[in-house]
Amino acid sequence: MKLRFAPSPTGMLHVGNARLAIANALFARRNGGKFQLRIDDTDTGRSKESHVEAIRTDLNWLGITWDETFRQTERLDRYAAAIEKLKATGRLYPCFESEHELAAKRETQIRQRRAPVYDRAMLKLTPEQRQQAEANGKVPYWRFRLSDRIVNWRDLVMGNCTVKLPSVSDPVLVRTDGTVLYTLASVVDDLATGITHIIRGEDHVTNTGVQIDIAEALGARPDHFRFAHLPLLLDENGGKLSKRFDAMSLRTLRQDGVESEALVAYLARLGSSDDPILEPFAEQAKVYDISHISKSAARFDTRQLLGLNHKLLGQLPFSAVADRLPEGATEEFWLAIRTNIEMLSEAKQWFAVVYGDIVPPAEEDPTFTKEAASLLPAEPWDTTTWKNWTAAVKEKTGRSGKALFHPLRLALTGEENGPELRELLPLMGRKRVLARLLPGSGN
Numbered sequence: 001m002k003l004r005f006a007p008s009p010t011g012m013l014h015v016g017n018a019r020l021a022i023a024n025a026l027f028a029r030r031n032g033g034k035f036q037l038r039i040d041d042t043d044t045g046r047s048k049e050s051h052v053e054a055i056r057t058d059l060n061w062l063g064i065t066w067d068e069t070f071r072q073t074e075r076l077d078r079y080a081a082a083i084e085k086l087k088a089t090g091r092l093y094p095c096f097e098s099e100h101e102l103a104a105k106r107e108t109q110i111r112q113r114r115a116p117v118y119d120r121a122m123l124k125l126t127p128e129q130r131q132q133a134e135a136n137g138k139v140p141y142w143r144f145r146l147s148d149r150i151v152n153w154r155d156l157v158m159g160n161c162t163v164k165l166p167s168v169s170d171p172v173l174v175r176t177d178g179t180v181l182y183t184l185a186s187v188v189d190d191l192a193t194g195i196t197h198i199i200r201g202e203d204h205v206t207n208t209g210v211q212i213d214i215a216e217a218l219g220a221r222p223d224h225f226r227f228a229h230l231p232l233l234l235d236e237n238g239g240k241l242s243k244r245f246d247a248m249s250l251r252t253l254r255q256d257g258v259e260s261e262a263l264v265a266y267l268a269r270l271g272s273s274d275d276p277i278l279e280p281f282a283e284q285a286k287v288y289d290i291s292h293i294s295k296s297a298a299r300f301d302t303r304q305l306l307g308l309n310h311k312l313l314g315q316l317p318f319s320a321v322a323d324r325l326p327e328g329a330t331e332e333f334w335l336a337i338r339t340n341i342e343m344l345s346e347a348k349q350w351f352a353v354v355y356g357d358i359v360p361p362a363e364e365d366p367t368f369t370k371e372a373a374s375l376l377p378a379e380p381w382d383t384t385t386w387k388n389w390t391a392a393v394k395e396k397t398g399r400s401g402k403a404l405f406h407p408l409r410l411a412l413t414g415e416e417n418g419p420e421l422r423e424l425l426p427l428m429g430r431k432r433v434l435a436r437l438l439p440g441s442g443n
Helices: 015-030 049-062 076-088 099-111 127-135 182-192 202-217 241-248 250-256 260-269 281-287 302-313 318-324 331-340 346-355 366-374 385-397 401-413 421-428 430-437
Strands: 002-005 034-039 068-071 092-095 141-144 150-155 159-164 172-174 197-201 226-230
Touching (some): 015 250, 015 260, 076 092, 076 182, 092 172, 197 202, 318 331, 401 421
Parallel strands (some): 197 226
């Protein structure tokens, strides 16, 4: 068994890409198979080396490793050989229509209420007509003549799938400049490198039917590949998540403080009835079951991801995050805040609250905070200081519950909610606490 993840280095990986990479890698590892990283960089005009490196960085961050990797630009000779084979068997044929001419044909078909499928007019081109077109400076692009049949396969997620090739336009496989398109290059690589299973998005179902036909034209047996098509991802409101992909790049999520283990756990179970489990990648692979994925579209809920991230952060030891915390952060600080943040980036805010300057809220009752300040015990402080101090304030002022604790929290942190003050108070120290209770007093 061998699976692959084949991104194009034309942009940053987003959660949709990550879901497919995770599914392929987990399936391979669960079944003792190999996993391949293929860089689909034949679109040299849009491919960037920085994106190639970013892809590797993102996959490593997710915990995904690969057994082999290559770039499609390293295998152009193989694609050229496949092109010549398809030409020789009559499955590739030259076309000279311009985009304008093709658009006019489609408009006519639509007006006549016919499916806008390519009419194969160029198949009727005589050698003399082709010679004349080339003499006039036209350079052909090449289409693959699809079989007039119905392609069927048993999908690992979608069940029985059917693609009626007569209702699909013959795909262009070679551009006018001779460069190969993804549809052919991918099939050539999958056959040559021994790929057995292909997991990709539901939007590729029609393309799968086409590529099965191409694979057989190149000599593959009908059941050479097994396929699994994952349903589309929707946002919380049921809209297409693709519109928000730019805001959900893995780099952005990583910089914001989403933990890779939380993201993998969420995406691995998304669309199934299985609850996410917070385990390292290797442990996830042991229990991954693609048959549990539903045929229905899955909703990517940021709140659920952040809830999972919050749960994970609350379990992480200081050693796991020390190098990503603000300089000077101690283990005591991390243990005090870790159960109250959804993303690691929030640690910076709480570091400023504990050790820096805050914008003091408008004082609702300066008399109360002044009284509270007068009751502050001397240092050293520990986790019992908060309880002892507020008990004294309660006895002196008669306040209790929210009336007691809320104004003190606001004065000390500037926030309505947050980590337990019994943990924060010793970290802040008496001088800082006093200054916040008596702002502008020059204490």
